[in-house]
Amino acid sequence: MKPVEMPTEMRCVEISEHGAPEVLTEVTRAVPVAGHGEILIEVAYAGVNRPDALQRAGAYNPPPGASDLPGLECSGRVAAIGPGVTDWDVGDAVCALLPGGGYAEYVTCPAEHALPVPAGLDLQSAACLPETCFTVWSTMVMRGGLQAGERFLVHGGSSGIGTTAIQIATALGARVFTTAGSPEKCAVCEELGATAINYKTGDFVDVLKAEGGANLVLDMVGGDYIARNIKAMANDARLVFIAFLGGPKAEINFAQVMVKRLTITGATLRPQSDAAKAEIARQLRANVWPMINSGKLRVIHDSSFPMAEAAKAHERMETSQHIGKIVLEVAGG
Numbered sequence: 001m002k003p004v005e006m007p008t009e010m011r012c013v014e015i016s017e018h019g020a021p022e023v024l025t026e027v028t029r030a031v032p033v034a035g036h037g038e039i040l041i042e043v044a045y046a047g048v049n050r051p052d053a054l055q056r057a058g059a060y061n062p063p064p065g066a067s068d069l070p071g072l073e074c075s076g077r078v079a080a081i082g083p084g085v086t087d088w089d090v091g092d093a094v095c096a097l098l099p100g101g102g103y104a105e106y107v108t109c110p111a112e113h114a115l116p117v118p119a120g121l122d123l124q125s126a127a128c129l130p131e132t133c134f135t136v137w138s139t140m141v142m143r144g145g146l147q148a149g150e151r152f153l154v155h156g157g158s159s160g161i162g163t164t165a166i167q168i169a170t171a172l173g174a175r176v177f178t179t180a181g182s183p184e185k186c187a188v189c190e191e192l193g194a195t196a197i198n199y200k201t202g203d204f205v206d207v208l209k210a211e212g213g214a215n216l217v218l219d220m221v222g223g224d225y226i227a228r229n230i231k232a233m234a235n236d237a238r239l240v241f242i243a244f245l246g247g248p249k250a251e252i253n254f255a256q257v258m259v260k261r262l263t264i265t266g267a268t269l270r271p272q273s274d275a276a277k278a279e280i281a282r283q284l285r286a287n288v289w290p291m292i293n294s295g296k297l298r299v300i301h302d303s304s305f306p307m308a309e310a311a312k313a314h315e316r317m318e319t320s321q322h323i324g325k326i327v328l329e330v331a332g333g
């Protein structure tokens with residue numbers, strides 16, 4: 001293939017200082033260079049995730065060595081390959097988990113953290129996959145051990161994470177229960193296969209107890225949900241924390257943990273090793289990409305914003321108006 005002429009500068013969005021969405025500023029920076037084992041991606045779309053908003057506000061710093069630019073996932077085409085990369089060619093359509101830097105025209109990442117754009121999916125939908133699929137698979141299946149036939153409770157069912165978790169768990173044969181904050185959000189969750197509980201009018205503890213208790217809970221809320229999760233859990237159940245939107249502290253009765261033989265754990269994806277993320281990518285390719293190909297896992301796309309309007313995308317996310325995924329259009333495609 002004829003070598004592609006690479007620009008030396010690119011447009012990107014940086015966090016000019018910690019604060020409200022307006023601190024997201026479009027600037028020009030040097031195009032990064034793919035190092036050993038890395039690919040350079042010409043970004044078409046970048047997914048917007050709640051951790052980006054936390055980073056912008058100063059509550060979630062990038063791990064050492066990661067770009068300071070926000071953006072944990074993207075889709076696009078491979079623009080260059082670094083030394084030692086054999087799996088990808090220039091021009092391949094990929095979506096990738098990023099350590100940061102997705103709000104940009106070009107980004108590098110370890111080649112093993114990229115996945116092919118699933119057949120039949122456009123680049124906009126593909127940008128919605130990596131961060132949620134990596135997070136959900138690694139916490140719900142690899143850490144939480146979800147099994148067919150189990151009762152699975154995921155909070156925030158209409159979020160990017162929630163819509164993905166509902167569908168993957170349903171495809172794995174679990175019975176899925178979820179919480180969401182409006183009748184419209186509950187309807188979408190039901191349509192994806194969950195029993196949805198409007199947490200503003202109902203109590204998930206009552207619903208789960210009546211069913212025999214949750215075998216696995218995936219919680220992004222924390223706060224007063226921590227004690228209530230424990231009440232809603234069956235014997236030998238697992239609770240996996242992925243965020244604390246309602247706060248990380250609670251008073252709980254540990255006797256219930258002992259008597260019901262519960263396991264309480266949690267994880268964040270971003271600081272994990274490259275090798276750990278590569279293993280998650282391998283498992284996604286083997287287990288989740290076929291679900292996309294067969295239509296069992298659909299992308300729930302909420303809205304797209306031009307990259308220059310990243311602040312509007314963050315505002316929409318932080319006011320919880322969205323259902324599913326928000327993306328930034330960088331170059332389109």
Ligand SMILES: NC(=O)c1ccc[n+]([C@@H]2O[C@H](COP(=O)([O-])OP(=O)(O)OC[C@H]3O[C@@H](n4cnc5c(N)ncnc54)[C@H](OP(=O)(O)O)[C@@H]3O)[C@@H](O)[C@H]2O)c1
Pocket residue numbers: 048049050051131135155156157158159160161162179180181182185199220221241242243244245246267268269270317320324
């Ligand atoms: N651990 C990790 O590695 C990791 C990775 C990615 C994301 N995360 C976390 O996972 C969460 C979801 O991420 P996302 O990008 O999908 O963000 P998102 O779409 O903004 O999801 C947040 C969701 O929380 C719901 N929510 C807020 N308070 C709630 C409550 N009391 N009960 C039930 N639901 C409630 C909101 O919906 P309502 O309008 O219904 O309240 C919203 O759907 C975020 O907190 C993010 O930081 C963690």
